[in-house]
Amino acid sequence: MGARQQIRQQSDTVEENPLRLDQDKAEQIIDALNTDLANAYVLYHQLHKHHWNVEGAEHLGIHEFLEEAYEDVEHAADEVAERVQALGGVPHASMTALSNAATVESEDEDVYDIRTSFENDIEMYGSIIESYREHIELAESLGDHATGEMLRQQLVELEEHVHVMDHYLKDDTLVEHS
Template sequence: MSTQKSARRAKGSVEENALRLETDKAEQIIDALNADLADAYVLYHQLHKHHWNVEGAEFHDIHVFLQEVYEDVEAAADELAERAQALGGIPHASMDALSEAATVEAEDEDVYDIRTSLANDVEMMGDIIESYRQHIELAENLGDYATGQILREQIETIEEHAHHIAHYLEDDTLVTESAMN
């Protein structure tokens, strides 16, 4: 149990940073990064759910693929949080704060067929891609080219995963209709 009586910093506060980005500009970018961080964790948990629940003839390949994707998303979330901290902010860490900041909504707790699950994943990825594009523009308009570059690198990975999921959703498959019933 902590013996500290008061917080060292209040949530939502922004300090001066060693990166020499003005505090008012940093605050806008930190807000965007915290939204991206929250969205990453929603996507992470949804992908993990699908990884746990995938069944069928293509189970193994999809199971392994989803693990790779959620591991990439988790690494991206860590990078977003570290960037927000470097800019003088406090990255969201509680489930309440992450839920409040998220701009995407996870599917419910029910388990769906893998096609539906993957379609939900690619839809969420598309929403995140659109948000990243806006945040890249915001960061660069505020003179934070490094955050723009971080988001650019992450968007490439998300787009690649969305593209691969789209391939899984194509009609061409070795599994016949009678084998699926």
């Protein structure tokens, strides 16, 4: 940064919000949303990796599905970050902050067959879905029904994607090699 830096708001701080949600309640929700944001970026990168590396007879359909899935995750992450800001917080943006806040772990750099990739994705989606359910309950118990509704809508998309992946793993959907 240059000599004329001016910080408008430090990370990990919560300012008053125009939504009239008490600061202590906003802090709890922001913490949960920053976890969701971090998890979204871990999922985004894993889905993108699988999109790049898928091969085989069903390559095109799976390639396109994974692109839709990671784009939906990116869109959801953007909504979550904007909600954090609306609540008076600072959304995590650095790789370090996102990595530290994430509660899910991506697979390593190796390239796996699509079945293994989908199994890994389904595992991560499952953890994120459970976290969303907890965060919906938290937001609503604190009177933030708008955040609960936003997460609920995103939960529907997460569940739809994991459902499609589960269908891909059925015996008659992917070509198997002996």
